[in-house]
Amino acid sequence: MSQHQTATGERPASHLFYQSRMRRPLADRAEGIYIWDEHGRKVIDGSSGAMVVNIGHSNRNVLDAMKRQMDKATFAYRLHFENQPAEDLARRLSGYMPEGLDRVFFVSGGSEAVESCLKLARQWALATDQPERWKVISRFPSYHGSTLGALAVTGYDALKKPFLPMLRDMPHIKAPTAYLDRDNLSMEERGIRYADMLEEKILEEGAESVLAFIMEPIGGASTGALVAPDSYYPRIREICDKHGILLIHDEVMSGAGRTGRYLGGDHWNCRPDIVALSKGLGAGYCPLGAMIAHSRLVKPVLDRGGFAHGYTYAGNPLACAAGLTVLDEIERQDLLGNATRIGALLKAELEGLAERYPFIGDVRGKGLLLAAEFVSDRNTMAPLPKALEAHQRVVDIAYERGLIIYSRRTRGGVEGDHFLVCPPMITTEAQVGEIVTILDATLAQLAGELSLPVGR
Secondary structure (H helix, E strand, O other): OOOOOOOOOOOOOOOOOOOOOOOOOOEEEEEEOEEEEOOOOEEEEOOHHHHOOOOOEOOHHHHHHHHHHHOOOOOOOOOOOOOHHHHHHHHHHHOOOOOOEEEEEEEOOHHHHHHHHHHHHHHHHHHOOOOOOOEEEEEEOEOOOOOHHHHHOOEOHHHHHHHHHHOOOOOEEEOOOHHHOOOOOOHHHHHHHHHHHHHHHHHHHOHHHEEEEEEOOEOOOOOOOOEOOOOHHHHHHHHHHHHOOEEEEEOOOOOOOOOOOOOHHHHHOOOOOEEEEOHHHOOOOOOOEEEEEEHHHHHHHHHOOOOOOOOOOOOOHHHHHHHHHHHHHHHHOOHHHHHHHHHHHHHHHHHHHHHHOOOEEEEEEEOOEEEEEEOOEOOOOEOOOHHHOHHHHHHHHHHHOOEEOEEEOOEOOOEOEEEEEOOOOOOOHHHHHHHHHHHHHHHHHHHHHHOOOOOO
16 A cells, blocks of 8 residues: 555645645656656647746756765855856856846745845835835736735736735736737837836836836746747836836746746847846756846945845755756757747647637737736627636636646636646657647537537
8 A cells, every 4th residue: 555545545635735625636757848646548649747847857867967966065054155056057048138137145945036126126216325225116916926025016906906905005007908909000019118117107106106117028927938929028127227227027927938938038139137037947856946137236235245135045056956957958959949939839739729719818928938818708808707716717728638738817807717838848849749639639628518608
């Protein structure tokens, strides 16, 4: 009898708790884009966990590098020692950043990375004699993390509202959901209109009080791989420069190569002042994230007594050894190129499914950060009735059929449905076929259960 089973063959009650009481099978092993449970059932990891496992599971080179580091040292506290993996990874990361972003602060995850960005921005303002600047504008919907500071700039009601009495809510502007607009403007004009909402909000709040604007260059779970019109990005930079406001790019999900460029913002040659990275940086091998900042921000902060912030595992040598080898694998296997090629193929296949299933109103994203949104009417883009819980049901059906996908409420966490398909960057053309075959069957079953229309 398995140690995980009772005499009746049932698993014992768990002492763990997370978001709900839902139970899933025990994971036994993982390799490439596949995970096997304790009974030998194979599942395709079509979401790379939570868009984390960018280079696939159980990469031997990463595991070997971690073992070598484990044999030397697994922990060195930054106040007592520097360590070579952290030094090397910081230098390598700087080479992937826009010009001037060459100072790296390591953390353990995405929420910590965003929190660090907010704190550095504020301390920069203090160090440069601008104490009146403290407001950080963000977008609605958006998601920037689960700590109270990150939640303060998050625009996602379901996750934020319970904690509003405990945090200082920050200003928001509308996310650039141009695909929903029904007007006579071109996409370029829509992009400018959405960007100009930032300037309107800055003036409304008082430009002297605004510290920064934080955005995901390509949307994550809250907006389902949202891509703004091309005109949006340079206009945002122009507005920030005009008012002396810092531009923070949250690349926790879109960074580390997932979209076919190392940073999602690289598709538009964006020039942020601070970048938050995590997820694919450590690719699931070790908790790892980073804030990368322009040296002109870090210098005055250090000159005024130092950065009043830190985490116990910042720059952990084992995590950084993993991150270094993840970067090696991205380069060695040309995973940026593969994410571009395979992402284009997968997106085309998703668009093909949209032709068959009229309740898919939009397919979007870049590289292997892709999503499809459900609607009740393509002409109006009205969402499905939220009581249907379509976003959760499509995930459950796909899981039953051997495919993991990821979903969220599209419209501020309150209504609307989308699912993300974001397999590892090592995915092959044949594996795209496996994913799409299961998705097709999943959507057909969903349509039958919820009485949704199906085309030919």
